[in-house]
Amino acid sequence: MKKRPAIKCQAFPFLCRFQFMPELPEVEVTRRGLAPAIVGRCVSAVNIRTPKLREPFQDLAALLPGLTLEHLERRAKYLIWTFRSAAGEKRWLLTHMGMSGSWRIWPVPAPSAHKHDHADIVFGDVLVRYTDPRRFGSILFMTTDPRKSLPLTKLGCEPWDPVLTADRFYAELQKTHRSIKEVLLSGKIVVGCGNIYCSEALFAAGIRPTRPADAISKARAGRLLEALRKTLETAIAAGGSTLHDFHGVSGETGWFPLACAVYGREGKPCPICGRPIARIEQGGRSTFWCPHCQH
Numbered sequence: 001m002k003k004r005p006a007i008k009c010q011a012f013p014f015l016c017r018f019q020f021m022p023e024l025p026e027v028e029v030t031r032r033g034l035a036p037a038i039v040g041r042c043v044s045a046v047n048i049r050t051p052k053l054r055e056p057f058q059d060l061a062a063l064l065p066g067l068t069l070e071h072l073e074r075r076a077k078y079l080i081w082t083f084r085s086a087a088g089e090k091r092w093l094l095t096h097m098g099m100s101g102s103w104r105i106w107p108v109p110a111p112s113a114h115k116h117d118h119a120d121i122v123f124g125d126v127l128v129r130y131t132d133p134r135r136f137g138s139i140l141f142m143t144t145d146p147r148k149s150l151p152l153t154k155l156g157c158e159p160w161d162p163v164l165t166a167d168r169f170y171a172e173l174q175k176t177h178r179s180i181k182e183v184l185l186s187g188k189i190v191v192g193c194g195n196i197y198c199s200e201a202l203f204a205a206g207i208r209p210t211r212p213a214d215a216i217s218k219a220r221a222g223r224l225l226e227a228l229r230k231t232l233e234t235a236i237a238a239g240g241s242t243l244h245d246f247h248g249v250s251g252e253t254g255w256f257p258l259a260c261a262v263y264g265r266e267g268k269p270c271p272i273c274g275r276p277i278a279r280i281e282q283g284g285r286s287t288f289w290c291p292h293c294q295h
Contacts, residue, residue: 021099021136023194024159025235027077030103034128035072037105041123042068043083050118054098054138057119063141064121067091076155076191080146094146098136104129156189159229164190166222173213173221180216181209181282184228192232199263199288201228208294209287210280234259262288 022030046061067083070090074080081093097103110120110127119130119139130139146152157164172189173180181202184193193201202209204227207220216224238259261271266279270290280287 021194022077022097022101023197024074024077024192025197025232027074027079027097028236029239030097031072031074031079034103034105037126038123038128039069039072041126042066043121044124045120045122047120047122048118049113050135053118053132053135054096055140057139058141060119060121060139060141063091064093069123075147075152075158076187078146078152090145092142092144092146094138094140094142094152095130096138098132098134098138100134101130101132101137104131156187156191159190159192159232164225166218166225169225170216170218170221173216175214177212177214179210179282180207180213180224181287183213185283185285190225190228193228195285195287196260196263197228197231197235200261201231203262203289203294204231206294208291209282209289211295262290264288 043064043066046064048057048060051057064083067085069081070084071082072079073082077096079093079095081095083091083093085091106127106129108122108125108127110129113120113129114131116133117129117131118135121128121130130137140146169189173183176183181198183189184198184201185195187193199209201224205220205224207216207224262277265277265288267276269275270277270293273290273292275290275292277288278291280289
């Protein structure tokens with residue numbers, strides 16, 4: 001049997017026609033870019049330019065200044081900003097980039113804001129700016145730990161959580177007859193499986209995206225979990241996807257779609273067998289796969 005090749009960089013310029021929302025790799029890339037610049041710093045000012053995103057803005061200009069950012073972590077597609085006041089009280093921001101959001105770092109004084117630049121958080125001589133053309137993101141101030149309440153408590157495991165063993169993953173798949181692609185996209189077992197990454201991981205594991213989850217053997221479930229982790233790790237290392245609206249914190253775009261084996265390649269030759277890549281609709285989302293290599 002022909003060995004599956006390592007993902008190689010190929011140019012697919014038509015990918016810019018697709019529009020995607022930031023998924024786990026894009027959010028993790030954002031976290032890694034922001035954290036070194038702002039963790040340990042005190043908020044000196046906040047500037048909000050729109051009354052609401054997905055939800056109305058709270059009075060962040062009054063709530064955040066004087067708080068020191070202690071930690072910035074990611075949970076699924078959320079960023080959790082943990083602050084501490086001078087009196088030792090903890091406060092949090094729970095942020096989500098929606099379908100088109102991005103955070104970017106600027107030195108102060110920053111360039112003038114544009115139409116879709118909705119929020120600035122200033123940490124002395126560093127400013128982080130939230131940009132969101134579609135305004136489906138959210139920035140929520142909380143006085144209780146967001147990790148202990150909805151929506152975070154209903155999420156599945158992180159892909160690299162030690163609790164998510166191959167045995168547990170297989171056991172969870174056995175509980176549903178839904179297609180494996182839909183199960184992965186739901187995030188109820190494991191988070192981070194966006195549309196691009198589902199297609200790529202299923203191809204790497206040789207599993208048909210329409211196969212019922214409970215029809216996947218234990219050995220194949222283990223290979224799928226490994227493929228999913230490697231796909232996400234590759235995307236993070238590549239700086240995320242070249243999304244229509246997504247840019248990293250320094251304005252750079254990601255390069256993962258340039259390495260896609262199947263996603264966005266309908267009619268193109270499969271990198272393994274050479275037969276055409278197919279596209280189907282699942283739950284209103286496009287799925288790309290090789291009917292010959294995936295069973």
